[in-house]
Amino acid sequence: MEVEKTTERLYSAQEKVKMTKGGWTLDEDSKLIHYISLLGQGRWDSLAHFAGLKRTGKSCRLRWMNYLRPNLRRGELTPQEQLLILLLHFRYGNRWAKIAEHLPGRTDNEVKNYWRTKVQKHAKQLHCDVNSLQFRDFLHYQWLPRLTEQIRATSSSQEQLMSSSSSFTSHNNTEVLILENSTFLQTGINGSTNITCPINHTPNVAEVTSLIDDNIWNLLSGNRTSGFEDGFSDLSSTDMAVYSNSQDQCHSWASVGSEVLLPDETLGLNDMDLWLFP
DNA sequence: AACTACCTCAACCGCGATAGC
């Protein structure tokens, strides 16, 4: 409908019938990349036309967004990313694009596919609904601990590397749980938006360690630990981890008290995303 | 080796939201 409508001016009826569908060829990809570099993104129907592609604008946009655009991360989702998807799904539901915003380099399609092929599959095997209490139990007692154990294992091995490079300073023996390290990086602080940590590199703060405890369950249950809402006004942005665009390092971070929230406006995250544990 | 079942993920479709005239 929409396709017929929007391509009406650019293509004749005969041409419309000849619109290509299915997988993209290398030639089509290179044409699309070339014309996007010339004309920029947007106006996808026109772009497809000028590029001489027998594709709908919609198809071009999808190919670019999900496959061709720069800084896309490919390959299996890391345990951190998986954990984050599970947690964010409790907050956002099936709003895949919203969830994907917290996973730089990942597309909504990838998040959606992960949910359908992995999470829903598990629920199905357990003969329960993915939103049921039974499945939440499964997440809490089996899936999430398994993921966090993987994260912890990765973190400890990476920590050893970090300690030799002395680019990171730990404070007060406090452990950090960062459920979305990449968002942290992208968002930055003090209004910085040009932080460009390599997309395939796990950020240092996230490398510290990960813990999971009953607070996760509170989150899954929709509850908040009362103390969580207190105290974070004590924190200024300078208390936060500061990333250097050039050095890809965490220069400093500080803990305030035993249980602290990092402010949304600083990190671009909601309070459920970050905790410090004593 | 051949067949089947299952899995993954890129791509498509429909629809609602938004922009621009």
Place this chain on the structure above:
DNA sequence: AGCTATCGCGGTTGAGGTAGT
């Protein structure tokens, strides 16, 4: 205000790959 074009999202499909028999 109403219409049209475009964009973006979520649901779904199906081709290709892989594991099991």
